[in-house]
Amino acid sequence: MTSRSSEPTASGLVAGAECAEFGRHYLYPGALFAHREPHLVTTVLGSCVSVCLWDAAARMGGINHFLLPLWNGEGLPTPKYGNIAIVKLIEKIRALGAEGRLVAKVFGGASMWENTEGLLAIGQRNIELANDLLDQHRIPVVGRDLGGPAGRKIIFNTGDGTVLLKRQRALRPDAD
Secondary structure, eight states: OOSSOOOEETTEEOOGGGGGGSEEEEOOTTEEEEESSOEEEEEEESSOEEEEEEETTTTEEEEEEBSBSOOOSSSOOOTTBHHHHHHHHHHHHHHTTOOSOEEEEEEEOOOOSSSOOGGGOHHHHHHHHHHHHHHHTTOOEEEEEEOSSOOEEEEEETTTOOEEEEEOOOSSTTOO
16 A cells, blocks of 8 residues: 555545545444445444445445344334345435445454354344345345454445455454
């Protein structure tokens, strides 16, 4: 890396004043983000999953960060649940003017603890939900980095659909 900045663009990295053309946003768990203007959206994932959607024709994208796969009908249907977050993200991008074919990149779903099975396998359940819903909406997954023992930090460029990924060190002593 020879650039002075570590923010992504279509051609790699941006230096100095060129970064000013991008908005920046940190995406917290249980939230989603979509905008007509290009943004660099950063989030950190463990067992959570982020779906990045992008429309090449509109050159616009959005991202969510959900913690749990399914809303059980109690309380508010917030984007902390995958079945809400994915549908809301699709709706928001369409409302902002995306009319072309959406494509997806999916990240996260780590197994952060030992012996996670069944209902405790949150990461795996989040991955399965994301894959199932994207398939139902006929949105092809063109990139993914899922599962495993380590969390991830991603930076999504909503203007060109690229994603920078950095895997974190695994928390589990048995994971290498």
